[in-house]
Amino acid sequence: MTSLETARWAAKALCERKGMEIKLIKISDISSIADYFVIAAGSSTTHVKSLADNVEFRLDNEGISVSHVEGYHSDSWILLDYVDVVVHVFSEEAREYYDLERLWQDGEVQDIADIEAMPLEQLFPSQKI
Template structure:
């Protein structure tokens, strides 16, 4: 599975659990960290955790194991590291505070029209 397919599968998993403001950003040209950064927002700490669980479940089902998870106990920002894809699930307040959308603005946003609702 390519890194693009992993990022899209993560976005679909987030969308299936009603995650908000889903962004997939191609960062391979601006960073060596990963190929794609996925950013989304949950409506509560329980929702943030549920989104992270769904992402991990769907990617694991597709044969892609998470390399590392950070923030699972805080439930305001959970980071799932899939080596070539980094998924960030935030509470609304944490997303505004850390502002990763601005930080990765030099990356190329992936058009999710027709991929997610």
């Protein structure tokens, strides 16, 4: 499994739970932190946790375990570290405040329009949808 595939699966899991303003940014050319950042926002604390939970659930069912989780008990930012892919799930206010897209503006934003339109069973074939 490539890091791009993992990032795309994370993005689809966020789409599935109505994540807002989902961005997939390739940062491997400008940083050794990870290959990709996946960034999304939720409309409430409950929504932020639901988004993070779904990413972890979907990827775990595909055999991809999260390496580290930060901020789960916070109400504004949950980070899921998959080593080569880091998923950031923010509240709307925290996303605006931290503005990771500006900080990582030299990264390459990936088009995810095909992911948003893709049926879940096509992206997660081993899971019952």
